[in-house]
Amino acid sequence: MEVHHVPRGTMEQRVNLKFLVKLGKTFTEVYAILKEVYGNEYLCRTQVFEWFKRFKEGHETTEDDPRPERPSTSKMDENIEENGKLIHEDHRLSILGLAEITGVGKEWVRQIFS
Template sequence: MENQKFEHRSIIKFLVLEGQSPSNIHERMTAIYGDSAPSRTMVFEWVPRFKNGQLNIEESPRSWRPISTTDEKTIKVVENLVIEDRRITIQEIAEILSISSGTVHGILHDHLHMTKVCSTWVPHSLTPLQRHERVEACEELLARYETEGNDFLSRIITGD
């Protein structure tokens, strides 16, 4: 496959040096190679390179790395925004921080483990303090049930 790419680029380079247009180069290569011909996009990508003097038919090495906005600082800022306003939307956070909504979504779900419940961001799991408080509340209710019995249960009111 790699050899075929080099072959295609060599032909494109030759036809550019002959003065052929990108459309003509693509037509000629499709007539000869059929389905294995380079795509129109690939031809139109390489023609300007060769016209501008690039002699090498290999891809330029990519020394750059995409910038990631999912760093500790951004995660902390997102967390603070959510703590300040539990009803803030992903889009609003993305606009405030000038990052993509997909990145914000990933931070909220993958890093902060939060989910949206009734348009409010809530932690997906309880903190150790919250777990301890719930256990204490349940133990108090159990102790009252053991001393008061069914009378205690008949006085409990629940709601949404």
């Protein structure tokens, strides 16, 4: 079983991975180079494979894809407004209660009111 720390410099490694793919390196070569250069801080094999595949398919960005659980700014504005209305209607509502009523994660509700 392979054990290593959460990688620092993830974006740097993705950029380097992209460069190595453009040079025509194989997955095995890319993975070995990253392990050699970054020591215990290299990306896990699965992450290297996923990014290797993306770059082989022609993707250019090294940024993560947007995640569905991350609300857009306009959605966040709607959530703030909706939670504000609920608080005015019932001052006893908890963060958990607001999260359940609105369907927004409790961490988002907590951020709205912090």
